[in-house]
Amino acid sequence: MTPVLFDQLSTTRKAEDSRTVRSRVIQTREIQKERFDSFPDVHCNAQMSTQLTREICQVDEAGRKLLKIAIERLSLSARAYDRILKVARTIADMERSKMIENHHLAEAIQYRNLDRETWGGKF
Numbered sequence: 001m002t003p004v005l006f007d008q009l010s011t012t013r014k015a016e017d018s019r020t021v022r023s024r025v026i027q028t029r030e031i032q033k034e035r036f037d038s039f040p041d042v043h044c045n046a047q048m049s050t051q052l053t054r055e056i057c058q059v060d061e062a063g064r065k066l067l068k069i070a071i072e073r074l075s076l077s078a079r080a081y082d083r084i085l086k087v088a089r090t091i092a093d094m095e096r097s098k099m100i101e102n103h104h105l106a107e108a109i110q111y112r113n114l115d116r117e118t119w120g121g122k123f
Contacts, residue, residue, distance in 0.1 A: 028093045045086045045093070050078075057085035059100050066102055070109045084108045 029044065035056070036042040042049075048056065059067065071081060085100070087108035092100045 024094055028090065031093045045090045048086060050082055053082050053085050057089045057100060059105065062102055063100065063105050066105050074113060076112070080112060084112055087111060
């Protein structure tokens with residue numbers, strides 16, 4: 001389990017309630033359901049093939065540069081690259097953004113890096 005930073009524990013910012021989060025997740029799933037309507041074996045972003053990921057998860061030049069830096073500095077694989085794109089697409093869907101923007105990519109990269117830090121139970 002990833003440790004929680006003190007600043008996150010001590011924040012006075014009000015968190016979203018479960019009902020609000022649930023509603024956003026349902027709406028996001030609807031977006032993905034519509035996107036993959038013509039793909040019988042794909043129901044959500046996580047199920048995209050590599051080819052479909054490259055078609056659907058388009059990023060601009062700044063996004064490509066950010067991904068290049070992340071791949072090189074974190075020594076990520078092609079599989080990790082695809083996973084980052086899928087997660088970034090999901091984050092963009094949750095914000096109802098048509099395009100994957102740099103902050104979506106940065107958040108997805110951060111999740112990937114956090115995941116790597118906790119492999120094997122290491123903190």
